[in-house]
Amino acid sequence: MRNNAVLNVALVGNPNTGKTSLFNQLTGLKQKVGNYPGITVDKKHGKCKISDELTAEIVDLPGTYSINPQTLDETIVLETLLNKKNESYPDAIIVVAEVENLKRNLLLFTQIKDLQIPTILVINMSDQMERKGINIDIETLKTALKTEIVLISSRKNIGIDVLKKELANYKNWNTETLANISTKIDANYFSELEKTFSENSLYKSWLLITQQEYCHFLTEAQNKKINTFKTDVEKIKKYQHKETIFRYQKINEILKTAYKVDKSKATDLRSKLDSILTHKIWGYVIFAFILLLIFQSIFEWASFPMDLIDGIFAKLSQLAKNNLPEGVFTNLIAEGIIPGIGGVLIFIPQIAILFLFISLLEETGYMSRVVFLMDKIMRKFGMSGKSIIPLISGTACAIPAVMASRNISNWKERLITILVVPFTTCSARLPVYAILISLIIPSKRIFGIFNLQGLTLMALYLLGFTAAIFSAILLNNVLKVEHRSFFVIEMPNYKVPSVKNVFYEVVEKTKAFILGAGKIILALSIVLWFLASNGTSAYKNAEKHVTTLEENSNLDNEALQKKIASYKLENSYIGTMGKFIEPVIEPMGYDWKIGIALISSFAAREVFVGALATIYSVESEGEDVGTIKERMGAEINPKTGLKRFNFATGMSLLLFYAFAMQCIGTLAIVKRETKSWKWPILQLVGMGALAYIAAFLAFNILS
Amino acid sequence: MGDTIASLRIGERGIIEDFSLDIIPLCLLEMGCLPGKEVSLIQIAPLKDPLYIKVNGSHLAIRKEMADLINITKL
Structure with missing residues (x-):
């Protein structure tokens, strides 16, 4: 002892x-x-x-x-x-x-x-x-x-x-x-x-x-x-x-x-349930219905608490700005820390609901039946029936999903599962999708019942799954990995789930995710804020430079302040970085500001919205910017004089975010689970190339 | 002769014969799939694979390729 x-x-x-x-x-x-x-x-x-x-x-x-x-x-x-x-x-x-x-x-x-x-x-x-x-x-x-x-x-x-x-x-x-x-x-x-x-x-x-x-x-x-x-x-x-x-x-x-x-x-309850749940028709119908229920709940149930969290943090930010003495420290709190924490907490409802369902499916013993039903189909794509669990978990977050692949004992099947999981639409993509869709897709109904925006979102989910399946087929044919297939699973008896177990599981998994991913997101929000509000000598002399410019001599004070602010942003550290990659991202229809958001997204995708919010709010120097959506809608492309977030750019961004591997957390966990840098680098490069090509094509065909 | 777990029909039973130890993975033995034990086929997945069996009191699902390696005497 x-x-x-x-x-x-x-x-x-x-x-x-x-x-x-x-x-x-x-x-x-x-x-x-x-x-x-x-x-x-x-x-x-x-x-x-x-x-x-x-x-x-x-x-x-x-x-x-x-x-x-x-x-x-x-x-x-x-x-x-x-x-x-x-x-x-x-x-x-x-x-x-x-x-x-x-x-x-x-x-x-x-x-x-x-x-x-x-x-x-x-x-x-x-x-x-x-x-x-x-x-x-x-x-x-x-x-x-x-x-x-x-x-x-x-x-x-x-x-x-x-x-x-x-x-x-x-x-x-x-x-x-x-x-x-x-x-x-x-x-x-x-x-x-x-x-x-x-x-x-x-x-x-x-x-x-x-x-x-x-x-x-x-x-x-x-x-x-x-x-x-x-x-x-x-x-x-x-x-x-x-x-x-x-x-x-x-x-x-x-x-x-x-x-x-x-x-x-x-009793023969077990065999009765088995004969329905693994039936060649009803088995799939029931599984499809359960999946539908899960996705519906993630959107329907989660939207109210998510809006609530969003609203509360926007108010808190404003409150801090109004009540604290003006200065760097207040800006850090109002523009860096509070939106940063909000950006983490907003994921709780969706993650918790998803973990609730996964935990229920496992507790009841149903998950083994799904594995049994899906094994042969998944094997055609080089995966295993057990890959279903990571692929479903991937709609919450790829990090726990990659870990959930551990119970696949066949190395090749496990590797393919790990490699394609990041294609499934994780919850970090949702805020990006949500804001872009609301900007470029009109909210009208088709056939009287389907909302066009909702359909677009669903299409993006399907796109993610399709990309996962096709890359799995490709990997299955390309990868030469020695493997021997041992597939043995226990089919446990059905059980009524214990409320206590499910509760602990949901609390623990959600907490782990929020603490783990949250640290990165929060830290990045602060770093981003710092990089956007500091810069080289051009940044420090911004006020002098802009006021002495000939062309600005006739501007009133308000317009002048705006010019100074955007000149400052352009010459801030982050602005310099954005400008640096602008030539690379221009063919996809992006400018340096979107470039900043893209760079920040490599830490975690959901930072995209926060980054744009930070950029625009720094640029507007404290005046009320309205919601981030209004601000994005008003952004003008100076070269064309048209809206920056038009249909072509919007689609290009949607596709880029659907395919690109923009998540340090996932790359790190893949490195850990595969014990090699080879596979995360393959993901980064392969998914990045696909994203670039798709976004490039979309932008040039649509514009 | 020549019967394996894969040749059972749903509801049929058999006794596992001695099998070659280097083909069958240890984990299958550890789950209770041992020579001399009774095995019955409970369900076949819709695409004819995997197989859902009961052996030595355990309910397991194994792939057809493995089931094909385990010789049985039908009961």
């Missing part, structure tokens, strides 16, 4: 055992997520009071079927349980199983038990035993598994206190091994292994041999020793298979006496 009264506890278990429910019951609102999920693997932990003297620090490890990892998240389980220097290395382990799938759950338990760390078995959903006709002889099971067992129902809060009492007593738990793998497989090999690594339990040493590539904590000397046992790779693979078969034999023997199911009580 690190402190005299804090106990490190690890929660381990198969997916769908209610492990997270138990975690929520134990820790409640005292739980935290380590880091932004994009930066490291999501690590949920929280404190739980065990007794007056003892507090447990509980870590909810990713759900896994075995200690042998298949996915990136699962390697965390291995690393935490094997590396004694890991800050979460447990003093005690809780293995969560559930009544219906006890046999498969016990495989993981026997593996964990053999690590000889104090371990307890918790059997969840015990309240459903009677209904399902399941009878477990706990005493027999305890003796056979050499462990304490607690029956709980995490949803109904049954048995949690008993578990806490047991935890306080963890030092007295039996730490004997369960499956003596050595004698059954190869007595010589394993006794040699045991001798060489006498400091470890035998099973831990065996895991170091088989999972060496994931054990980054090993020293060079240890690796060398391990390698002496890895001369015959085929043999080791065979031993792993034998070990699993042996463990199941043992489990079967134990359960034969301790676990009884009365089959007459089994």
Whole structure:
């Protein structure tokens, strides 16, 4: 123990055992997520009071079927349980199983038990035993598994206190091994292994041999020793298979006496639901309907709170300007910080609704059916049925979507999914689309029911999906990646979602997104404000320069101030940058001011609107500019004398934003997930080229 | 002879025969798909792939290419 009264506890278990429910019951609102999920693997932990003297620090490890990892998240389980220097290395382990799938759950338990760390078995959903006709002889099971067992129902809060009492007593738990793998497989090999690594339990040493590539904590000397046992790779693979078969034999023997199911009580709700939800017609109809519902809700439900947030921050900005003493500091608050925070918070409604739906789909068990339905179709595009989850999540934000691709075990399918996800229309594109559409598309109805602006928005969503699919097909044919396809998913039983679990999930994911992405957006707003209100010598001498100009001698004071302001902006640092890239973006119909917005958008797309707002409000020097939309509508292209945001430029911008990879956050997470700069650079260049060509063509054809 | 999980029809059952260990991934074994265990086909996805099976008490979906590698004796 690190402190005299804090106990490190690890929660381990198969997916769908209610492990997270138990975690929520134990820790409640005292739980935290380590880091932004994009930066490291999501690590949920929280404190739980065990007794007056003892507090447990509980870590909810990713759900896994075995200690042998298949996915990136699962390697965390291995690393935490094997590396004694890991800050979460447990003093005690809780293995969560559930009544219906006890046999498969016990495989993981026997593996964990053999690590000889104090371990307890918790059997969840015990309240459903009677209904399902399941009878477990706990005493027999305890003796056979050499462990304490607690029956709980995490949803109904049954048995949690008993578990806490047991935890306080963890030092007295039996730490004997369960499956003596050595004698059954190869007595010589394993006794040699045991001798060489006498400091470890035998099973831990065996895991170091088989999972060496994931054990980054090993020293060079240890690796060398391990390698002496890895001369015959085929043999080791065979031993792993034998070990699993042996463990199941043992489990079967134990359960034969301790676990009884009365089959007459089994209901066929599951098979009834399955036959509808995976039906060759109804399955797709229902899925399409659910998708439609999700998108509708994102727009319909979110628009009111979003307008509210928008309005409140516009008022706050004005309020700060009016009431604080004039000066640089006030400008920073009113033009930099307040709009910056507003620009982050405005995403909460949409993100929360999307996470609410995803969490519901996963909690009920429906998501696995979607994966099952879509796998063959997605495979035609080089992806997997599991790619559906990232592609749907991508409509909120590409960052969690890229991370959601982790459970695709086939590397090529996963890579393609990661590469095409940024094409899906994320919520950061929405404010850009919204303002451009309202400028260039008239708000009229077609066929009496469809709003033309709404249809345009939908077309842009479809465009994003189409781009994703086509680039996936292209990548599938071009990429030469060695891959072996292991596609095994569990089809869990249907469940009524737990309100508590869904609530925690939505709060936690939304919070993580807002804090993670919010920092970047806020920081950039401030940087942008600074770059726009400072500049080189031409900027500093703006007032003198403009007033002494011959052509300005007849202007009244107000017009003169305006000239000074725009001259200042042109010569500010950001203006210089915008001017610098103007020749490159002119063929798409943009000027240096849009150029500034484009540069800023490379941090995050939604900065586009804020950047234009900042530029115009700095330019207007404090006078009331009206809404950003009015200001954009009034902008004139000096070369043509026509409106700057006309149909051609607007379409060109829409296409540019639909295709271009303008998100540092996504590039960083792709680098992290693919462990190479090659793929994010490919995205940046490929998507950028497509965006440039599409915008160029649109502008030149339409104007 | 020659029956595999892929040749089952919906509702049919079979017993898994010994399979070659180096073809079948460890994770499938760990999910309960072991020689000697009963397997039944619950559902086939609309485009004939993947297959939704129940084996050794677990409900799993596997792709046809994998199902084709697992020999069974039909019941």
